Amino acid sequence: MRLIYAVIALVALINGCASSGDWSSDTPTIVNPKASKAARVDFEKQSVSKVYAPSDNLWIRIRDGFQMEPMNNPLEIEQVRWLSARPDYVNRSMARSSRYLFYIVQEVNARSMPTEIALLPFVESAFVTHAKSRAKAVGLWQFMPATGKDFRLTQNVFRDERRDVLQSTDAALDYLQRLYAQFGTWELALAAYNWGTGNVMKAQKRNIAAGLPTDYESLKMPKETRQYVPKLMAYRQIVLDPSAYGIVLPELENHPYFIAVDVSNDIDVALVIKLAEIPAEEFHNLNPSFNKPVILSNANQQILLPFAHAEIFQENLKNYSKPLASWTAVQIKKTESLDQVAKTLGVAPDTLRDINGIPKGMRIKAGSTVLIPKSSLVSNDVSPTLAENASLSLEKPPPPPSASKCVKPASNANGSKGTQQNKCAPVKQAQKTDQTNAKGNSSKNSAASQHKSASTDPGKSAKNTSSANPINKGVNAKQ
Numbered sequence: 001m002r003l004i005y006a007v008i009a010l011v012a013l014i015n016g017c018a019s020s021g022d023w024s025s026d027t028p029t030i031v032n033p034k035a036s037k038a039a040r041v042d043f044e045k046q047s048v049s050k051v052y053a054p055s056d057n058l059w060i061r062i063r064d065g066f067q068m069e070p071m072n073n074p075l076e077i078e079q080v081r082w083l084s085a086r087p088d089y090v091n092r093s094m095a096r097s098s099r100y101l102f103y104i105v106q107e108v109n110a111r112s113m114p115t116e117i118a119l120l121p122f123v124e125s126a127f128v129t130h131a132k133s134r135a136k137a138v139g140l141w142q143f144m145p146a147t148g149k150d151f152r153l154t155q156n157v158f159r160d161e162r163r164d165v166l167q168s169t170d171a172a173l174d175y176l177q178r179l180y181a182q183f184g185t186w187e188l189a190l191a192a193y194n195w196g197t198g199n200v201m202k203a204q205k206r207n208i209a210a211g212l213p214t215d216y217e218s219l220k221m222p223k224e225t226r227q228y229v230p231k232l233m234a235y236r237q238i239v240l241d242p243s244a245y246g247i248v249l250p251e252l253e254n255h256p257y258f259i260a261v262d263v264s265n266d267i268d269v270a271l272v273i274k275l276a277e278i279p280a281e282e283f284h285n286l287n288p289s290f291n292k293p294v295i296l297s298n299a300n301q302q303i304l305l306p307f308a309h310a311e312i313f314q315e316n317l318k319n320y321s322k323p324l325a326s327w328t329a330v331q332i333k334k335t336e337s338l339d340q341v342a343k344t345l346g347v348a349p350d351t352l353r354d355i356n357g358i359p360k361g362m363r364i365k366a367g368s369t370v371l372i373p374k375s376s377l378v379s380n381d382v383s384p385t386l387a388e389n390a391s392l393s394l395e396k397p398p399p400p401p402s403a404s405k406c407v408k409p410a411s412n413a414n415g416s417k418g419t420q421q422n423k424c425a426p427v428k429q430a431q432k433t434d435q436t437n438a439k440g441n442s443s444k445n446s447a448a449s450q451h452k453s454a455s456t457d458p459g460k461s462a463k464n465t466s467s468a469n470p471i472n473k474g475v476n477a478k479q
Contacts, residue, residue: 056254058102063240065108065115068186071233073217079227079234084245089126090238094250096127099257099285100140104169111173114186116236120172123231129163129288139163139288141172151175157329157369157390158296158382164289165304166260187216187229195225258286259310261303266325266381269293275320276305276313292371293355294327299387325374327355329382329390332368337397347372358394365393 070076083090104118124142125131132138136145143153143162151171153161161167179189179197192200203221204214212218216229242249269290273283284290286304295301305313332341341364342349352358356370364370369390372378 058252067114075230275316298384362394
């Protein structure tokens with residue numbers, strides 16, 4: 001059993017910088033995003049401490065990469081005032097961003113995109129990885145389910161890659177580049193990211209028919225989308241000159257915050273936390289996509305660990321001789337009650353119910369995948385098929401026939417049954433509730449539905465005694 005480790009010194013840039021120590025914003029960027037592969041370190045031959053990690057200011061690098069023009073309109077000024085009046089909220093979101101910003105900036109630079117785009121999660125989620133909007137968009141970049149499928153982000157029993165830091169960032173930047181290529185400006189690309197491609201195109205067609213311009217500020221759009229770019233520009237202004245607004249930015253060093261670990265055997269989340277010697281909250285902040293207490297080797301998943309704890313994990317893993325995973329998964333062959341399935345699998349009903357989140361009274365439908373404790377009978381790692389396509393579908397059992405709705409045949413004096421027919425009300429079809437999270441096929445139209453009412457509402461999402469911003473609508477997440 002072994003785990004192969006990959007250092008997210010993030011994008012191939014590290015290969016050139018690690019030897020020279022030059023991590024300044026003057027470093028040439030990589031134009032081809034497909035060339036942005038993480039450098040890898042084999043822990044059997046190398047050590048994390050050998051990877052050079054310089055300590056420059058990331059905020060300077062972000063400022064140097066700004067390319068968008070400030071709007072300087074009343075909406076932007078209003079957003080700047082709103083944020084500057086709430087330094088506690090800004091400080092909390094800035095502190096959360098320290099885990100992810102280096103990686104995002106590296107990816108943005110590798111694609112020659114403006115570094116304002118790296119600030120977009122401030123608007124979308126306030127850098128809360130478990131943020132969920134009323135429209136069911138989730139994660140740092142607030143992907144809707146259909147848009148996530150369009151960009152091949154797996155959503156199944158075991159993980160939701162819309163919340164995965166690496167996968168969602170890659171998909172969001174792909175999406176934004178696609179929109180920029182279509183609309184020609186970052187303002188319109190951002191509007192389409194928030195409002196949907198089709199809606200922006202319709203708004204442009206209306207303006208063309210009316211002889212009006214088709215730029216961002218000229219289009220008629222919902223209030224949320226109208227304020228979307230000004231919100232981003234407000235964060236740009238604060239990062240550009242924080243002291244002018246009474247904001248103190250946290251110190252962000254210009255080097256990787258985390259290490260990515262490739263998994264070659266199933267391993268329990270609790271064991272990773274124990275061997276890495278990190279708080280559970282820190283693990284889940286870096287790895288919010290995992291839905292179950294086991295990480296699957298056949299899902300091509302990576303574990304993100306704080307940079308300083310990767311060697312601790314490495315050393316503790318070398319000295320760990322017990323099984324790495326205590327859970328596995330099986331597929332149910334026929335529709336049965338939870339108690340019947342538990343008996344067949346030799347698992348305690350409460351364990352089966354709790355670990356799979358199955359409500360009482362529900363039946364498990366054939367073809368569903370359930371997590372169970374490993375045993376001598378079922379001890380293998382989860383197969384690639386289940387790791388990629390696992391779904392859980394439930395249904396309510398059919399109600400028993402009601403005696404009051406059945407008329408028994410009358411008996412004659414001699415005890416024989418009469419000719420009266422047995423009249424029973426038909427049994428209603430069982431109501432079904434599917435909880436299917438299988439990875440879907442790519443959809444040409446799903447991207448157009450992205451981010452309806454998905455941007456962050458600082459007033460609702462922050463623990464802030466200040467009055468809520470009356471113009472913001474969106475994520476209801478604990479900040």
